[in-house]
Amino acid sequence: AQSVAQPEDQVNVAEGNPLTVKCTYSVSGNPYLFWYVQYPNRGLQFLLKYITGDNLVKGSYGFEAEFNKSQTSFHLKKPSALVSDSALYFCAVRDLGGATNKLIFGTGTLLAVQP
Amino acid sequence: DTAVSQTPKYLVTQMGNDKSIKCEQNLGHDTMYWYKQDSKKFLKIMFSYNNKELIINETVPNRFSPKSPDKAHLNLHINSLELGDSAVYFCASSPNHGAGGYTFGSGTRLTVV
Numbered sequence: 001a002q003s004v005a006q007p008e009d010q011v012n013v014a015e016g017n018p019l020t021v022k023c024t025y026s027v028s029g030n031p032y033l034f035w036y037v038q039y040p041n042r043g044l045q046f047l048l049k050y051i052t053g054d055n056l057v058k059g060s061y062g063f064e065a066e067f068n069k070s071q072t073s074f075h076l077k078k079p080s081a082l083v084s085d086s087a088l089y090f091c092a093v094r095d096l097g098g099a100t101n102k103l104i105f106g107t108g109t110l111l112a113v114q115p
Numbered sequence: 116d117t118a119v120s121q122t123p124k125y126l127v128t129q130m131g132n133d134k135s136i137k138c139e140q141n142l143g144h145d146t147m148y149w150y151k152q153d154s155k156k157f158l159k160i161m162f163s164y165n166n167k168e169l170i171i172n173e174t175v176p177n178r179f180s181p182k183s184p185d186k187a188h189l190n191l192h193i194n195s196l197e198l199g200d201s202a203v204y205f206c207a208s209s210p211n212h213g214a215g216g217y218t219f220g221s222g223t224r225l226t227v228v
Contacts, residue, residue, distance in 0.1 A: 022221035034216045043119075043205055044158075078176060088156060092216075102148075103217055105158040 002027045003098045006106035014029075020036045021076040021109045023091030032094035033074045033105065035065055039087045047089075049055050050074060061085070083111045118142050120135050121206050121220040128196055129228055136191045136223045138206030144171075144218070145211035147189035149181060152203040152222070165211060196227045 003026045013019045025031050032051055036044040048059025055067045065076045076089060088108050095102040119140045128134050140147060148171070150160040162182040163171035178194040193200060203224050209218040 037221075038156075041222075043221040044207075044217075046216045046218070049216055086176075090158065102160060102163065104160075108156045108158075 002031075002048045002093045002104050004033075004093045004104060004106040006089075006109045008109050009107075010110045010112060012112045012114065013023075016080050019078050019081045019085070019111065019113070021037055021089050021111060022092075023076065023106060024072050025074060025091075025093050026072065027093060031057055031074075033067065034092040034094070035059065035063070035074075035076050036090045036092060036105075037061075037087050038057050038090065044090065049075070052093075062114050081111075083087050083115050086113045118218050119206055119208055119220040121204075123222050123223060124221065125224050125226075127226045130196055130198060132196050133192070133194045134196060134225070135193070136167065136204055136206075136225070138189045138191070138220060140187055140200075140208040140218070142218060143209055144208035145186055146209050147186070148207045148209075148217065149189065149191050149203040150207060152205060154202070158198065158205070162189075162191075193225075196225075198227050201225055201227045 005024045034049045035047040038044045047063050048057050050057045050067045058064045063078050067074050088110050090108050091106040092103045121138050146165045148163045150158050151163045152158050161175050162181040166186050180192045183189045203222045205222045206220040207215045
């Protein structure tokens with residue numbers, strides 16, 4: 001079965017510093033991977049996805065993610081963090097086992113950016 | 116012009132009551148979903164409909180019953196509400212084909228007292 005793991009419950013970073021939010025995946029075939037962000041009392045917003053092609057994927061708000069097949073990872077990165085980036089981040093993998101297009105989410109990582 | 120809209124945004128009700136949450140999407144997507152986010156922020160899929168047909172029915176108590184009158188609407192009805200049903204419920208939609216992600220609604224915070 002497809003799954004994703006986010007090993008960190010929380011990541012703290014100072015404003016202006018680079019940030020990384022980690023995600024590893026487990027799939028039986030080629031992975032379709034996603035990152036979503038949830039701001040307080042809001043729904044989830046799509047940030048970026050990896051389907052195929054370049055391993056470095058660029059997304060919204062200056063975020064990018066690097067697909068690493070050998071390490072089965074899809075870490076989210078940003079060169080310079082903003083206080084407004086503070087939110088809950090979810091990694092997700094698409095279930096390739098059927099035709100349901102089901103997204104399976106990780107447990108989420110709370111990003112806290114200090115001014 | 117909201118893409119996926121849910122109503123109500125907040126719902127406080129007593130144990131044993133029956134309540135409904137409505138969801139509508141104007142994106143022309145074929146597939147709609149209900150997710151439950153618990154107090155620890157875990158997201159778990161409950162149901163999915165594709166063109167009004169139920170395609171995902173996870174292990175959910177049968178007190179929960181989804182209804183899709185057309186492909187733009189997916190409502191969630193909950194009977195005999197229990198304290199453990201308190202959570203945020205998110206509706207989402209996606210295209211049927213391709214590798215697109217989901218578009219989420221803003222959520223309905225259900226509190227059972």
